[in-house]
Amino acid sequence: MNFKKTAVYAALALFLFYAVLILSLLTFFEGQSFLEVLLAPDTLFSIRLSLLAATIAMLLAVAIGLPAAYALSRASFPGKKLVDTFLELPMIMSPIALGAALLIFFNTPVGATIQEKGVYFVFEFPGIVLAQFATIAGLATRLMKTALDEISPRYEAVARSLGSSAWGAFWKITFPLAFRGLVSAMILCWAKAVGEFGATVTLAGTMSFKTETMPIAIFMALASADIRKTIILILILAGIGLSALYAVRFAEKRPQIL
Amino acid sequence: MIEVRRLNLVLGNFRIDNLDLVLEEGVYNVLLGPTGSGKTLILESVIGLRNFQSGKIIVGGEEIQNLPPERRGISYLPQDLALFPHLTVRENLLYGLRAQKKSFGENDNHLGRLIDALKIGHLLGRYPQGLSGGEKQRVALGRALAPSPRLLLLDEPLTALDPSLKSEIQQLLISLHRSLKFTALYVTHDLEEAYLLGDTITVLIGGRVEQSGGREVFLRPHTIKVAQFMGLRNLFSERVLQVEGGGRCITVSFCGREITLPSDHAAGSLSVGEDVVLYLRPEEVLVVREGKPIKESLRQNILVGEVVRILDRGTHRWVLFRPLGLSVHLEINLPNYVFRNLALQEGQEIRVAGRRESFWVIPASSASTPN
Numbered sequence: 195m196n197f198k199k200t201a202v203y204a205a206l207a208l209f210l211f212y213a214v215l216i217l218s219l220l221t222f223f224e225g226q227s228f229l230e231v232l233l234a235p236d237t238l239f240s241i242r243l244s245l246l247a248a249t250i251a252m253l254l255a256v257a258i259g260l261p262a263a264y265a266l267s268r269a270s271f272p273g274k275k276l277v278d279t280f281l282e283l284p285m286i287m288s289p290i291a292l293g294a295a296l297l298i299f300f301n302t303p304v305g306a307t308i309q310e311k312g313v314y315f316v317f318e319f320p321g322i323v324l325a326q327f328a329t330i331a332g333l334a335t336r337l338m339k340t341a342l343d344e345i346s347p348r349y350e351a352v353a354r355s356l357g358s359s360a361w362g363a364f365w366k367i368t369f370p371l372a373f374r375g376l377v378s379a380m381i382l383c384w385a386k387a388v389g390e391f392g393a394t395v396t397l398a399g400t401m402s403f404k405t406e407t408m409p410i411a412i413f414m415a416l417a418s419a420d421i422r423k424t425i426i427l428i429l430i431l432a433g434i435g436l437s438a439l440y441a442v443r444f445a446e447k448r449p450q451i452l
Numbered sequence: 453m454i455e456v457r458r459l460n461l462v463l464g465n466f467r468i469d470n471l472d473l474v475l476e477e478g479v480y481n482v483l484l485g486p487t488g489s490g491k492t493l494i495l496e497s498v499i500g501l502r503n504f505q506s507g508k509i510i511v512g513g514e515e516i517q518n519l520p521p522e523r524r525g526i527s528y529l530p531q532d533l534a535l536f537p538h539l540t541v542r543e544n545l546l547y548g549l550r551a552q553k554k555s556f557g558e559n560d561n562h563l564g565r566l567i568d569a570l571k572i573g574h575l576l577g578r579y580p581q582g583l584s585g586g587e588k589q590r591v592a593l594g595r596a597l598a599p600s601p602r603l604l605l606l607d608e609p610l611t612a613l614d615p616s617l618k619s620e621i622q623q624l625l626i627s628l629h630r631s632l633k634f635t636a637l638y639v640t641h642d643l644e645e646a647y648l649l650g651d652t653i654t655v656l657i658g659g660r661v662e663q664s665g666g667r668e669v670f671l672r673p674h675t676i677k678v679a680q681f682m683g684l685r686n687l688f689s690e691r692v693l694q695v696e697g698g699g700r701c702i703t704v705s706f707c708g709r710e711i712t713l714p715s716d717h718a719a720g721s722l723s724v725g726e727d728v729v730l731y732l733r734p735e736e737v738l739v740v741r742e743g744k745p746i747k748e749s750l751r752q753n754i755l756v757g758e759v760v761r762i763l764d765r766g767t768h769r770w771v772l773f774r775p776l777g778l779s780v781h782l783e784i785n786l787p788n789y790v791f792r793n794l795a796l797q798e799g800q801e802i803r804v805a806g807r808r809e810s811f812w813v814i815p816a817s818s819a820s821t822p823n
Contacts, residue, residue: 348534351501354521355528356599357551362522370538 216432219425231426239403240411241430247319247407248387251326255334255383260376263338264364268347281332292328293396296321317399322407325393330383337382341375342368378442385438389431408434453477454603454635459507461493461659468493468659471507475603475652478633480625482650484640486681490659491639495605498637499528511602522551527601531608533592535580541591542576548599563598569628570594585613589621597634606638610645622648643670643682657681674719675818676729685783686732689816692722704730704813707775707782711753711811718813727816734785735768736810739794740803750805755782759800771796773804 231237265271266278284292299305300316308315315321345368353363369376391409398405400414408431415423456473468490475481485491496502498509500521509517516524527548536544545563548554567573570590580588589609596604610618626649629636640646646653647670654664655678662681663674673679679687693710694703702722703712711730715721722728740746740754757775769791771784784804786794796802 346532346534348530348532349536351499351521352528352530352534352595353536353547353551354501355499355524355526355601355605356548356595357522358547359520359522362551367536371536 216429219428222421223425223429224422227422228426228429231423232430236402236406237411237427237430240406240408240427243319243322243406244388244408245434247322247326248384248390250323251330251387252334252380252384254323254327255331256338256376256380259331259335260338262335263342266335267339267342268350281335284329284332285336289325289329289390289392290396291392293325293393296325296328296393296397316397317401317405319398319405321398322394322405325397326387326390329390329393330387333386334379334383337379338372338376341372341379344375345371374445377445381438381442381445385435388434388438453510453512454637455508455510456494456498457508457510459494459497459504459509461490461497461502461504461507463493466490466493466659468504471659471661473654473661474664475635475637477512477635479651480629480636480638480649482638482640482646482653483656484643484646484650484653485656486641489641489656491641491656492607493659494656495528495607495637495639498603499526499605500524525599525602527596527599527604529592529596529604529606529609531611533588533609535583535588535592535595537580539579540576541572541578541580541583544580544591544595545576545598547595548601552599554599562600566594566597566632569631570624586617586620589613589617590624593624593628597628597632600634602635604634604636606636608640608642611640611642618645625649655681671733672719672812673731673814676814676816677818679729679731679814684731685734686737687814688730688732688780690728690730692724692726692728692813695722695724702813704728704811706730706753706811707755707778707780709753709755711808713808713811713813717809717811718815719818720815722813722815729814729816731812731814732782732806733810733812734770734783736807737773737782737784738805738807739771739784739786739790739796740805741794746805749808753808754803754805756801756803757782759796759798759802762796762798769796773802776801 262277262281266274297316300309313320315324349367349371350360350363353367354360358366389409390407391413394405394407395410395413400406400410402414406414408427412424412427412431415427454475454477456471459468459471459473461468466488471494473483473494483491483494493502497504497507500516500519507517508515511525536547539547545567549563567576570593572587572590572594575583575587575591580591583591592609610621613621622645638646638649647667650667652664652666653669655662655669657677662678663669669678670682673682673684676687688707690705692702692704694712695701695715696703696712699721700715701712702715702718703710718728738750740750746754755773755775757773757778759771760774760781761772763770765785768788769786771786771791773782773784774780775782782804786796
């Protein structure tokens with residue numbers, strides 16, 4: 195067997211692994227109850243909550259991550275390598291550990307003051323957003339940095355020599371050129387936020403009609419041995435995730451210009 | 453006038469110390485140097501893309517070193533051209549005018565003339581990806597010149613081009629400069645390009661300006677470093693034997709003989725006993741025909757020796773000559789028709805001579821000039 199064939203078989207094996215996992219859900223799937231579970235008030239709440247929290251978390255991650263990614267891509271500053279390494283922390287740290295760290299932080303004097311004088315995070319909606327933000331911000335920055343790295347800094351240098359300010363050169367030149375990469379990064383981070391469980395459950399809890407996101411709803415349904423509901427919720431979550439991934443592929447495959 | 457005064461810049465192990473550079477307005481200035489000599493660092497400092505330790509950049513009497521790049525009025529054309537791929541040719545051309553909020557009406561004539569001169573009128577609606585290499589070059593030039601910059605910086609824009617396209621763009625640059633009279637600083641390591649394009653040429657080696665001037669830089673190098681960078685052949689280690697006429701004439705040893713030259717054939721004043729490098733241009737070496745009368749001025753420096761090798765270089769013949777009894781070699785470039793008339797053969801004994809005006813003397817001490 196040649197090298198290329200072996201690689202193709204490996205790819206097919208991976209595909210089959212995930213396909214079998216999804217198909218195995220159909221063993222217990224009851225089609226007639228799909229709509230019933232989907233349209234149930236608690237499911238609709240979970241979907242709405244997940245989509246809203248993930249969207250806010252993703253926007254926050256982009257708002258902070260994009261300038262950070264630009265700095266890491268274009269600038270040299272003391273501690274750059276340290277910052278770069280820390281951005282990967284959420285990717286290697288267990289989400290539960292991340293949630294626990296957030297929970298512990300809000301029990302420190304600083305954290306307690308933030309909650310008392312500002313916004314309540316623990317067991318509240320902002321906690322879901324914060325947990326998801328903590329999980330995806332590093333990834334968002336890393337992916338956006340990769341998108342910016344692909345754009346030669348000489349475009350900006352030329353734009354500035356022609357009279358654009360630093361912001362103008364970024365907005366008119368770098369941003370449109372990196373747009374597809376940035377959109378892909380946003381969609382991937384949003385999808386990851388939608389599926390986030392560990393940090394959210396640790397910081398925001400599992401309160402029905404309050405902090406019950408889709409992954410938490412799956413966990414609760416499984417904990418109460420409601421397999422039928424669990425499977426349908428998994429399929430809905432998988433559908434949302436796969437749609438997002440397809441959107442990423444679509445964004446990447448469109449011709450670069452025109 | 454555009455001046456760089458006492459520029460000090462440190463980047464890792466590389467230093468530029470107290471560099472002075474003067475660019476005449478309306479002139480095509482070339483900054484020539486080998487790779488790693490600091491050309492691009494200087495260029496980036498002038499544009500404002502690189503911070504430097506100290507120094508001044510003065511344009512038209514105004515110090516601009518503290519201004520951001522967008523307020524310096526200096527256009528930049530990088531090696532890869534960096535045409536904005538998401539903008540049409542028209543939008544690329546108008547980018548600078550829009551960014552500087554210059555009214556198009558005021559610049560219509562200039563822009564129109566530019567588009568005509570560059571022959572890019574038919575490309576205005578197209579995107580850079582669809583353009584040929586030459587078209588891209590012309591559009592990039594148009595974009596850089598559209599806002600009428602005080603200075604145009606070109607960073608080796610022709611390096612990656614094939615010879616025919618390179619020649620075409622060189623001709624375009626020359627004619628464009630003649631008609632628009634813009635001030636340019638052209639950075640290159642290409643000797644031929646520098647000779648062809650440069651009104652003034654500054655030779656930069658190891659972060660230090662070794663020599664500035666017109667095309668005589670190529671014929672009359674002031675330091676051994678410049679001579680070596682130019683790839684000059686026929687450099688002989690010799691010695692000053694005599695200084696006469698109040699310093700107006702110098703006598704220098706030459707392959708065991710003596711040759712007397714006017715002092716303006718030397719880079720700087722020389723003293724008796726000083727070690728020098730004598731340069732004789734290969735294309736100026738004369739092969740003396742048997743039986744032909746020899747000018748008195750040439751008798752002094754006739755060398756008798758043997759043709760060691762002959763190579764056909766296409767445009768000329770390269771002849772390697774060794775004077776009898778000496779271990780040095782002299783390279784001679786002969787036009788093909790001259791070579792045919794002489795019918796030289798390898799191993800043949802011949803006599804050669806150099807005209808006095810073809811010799812150039814470089815102080816040997818210039819090799820150890822501190823950086």
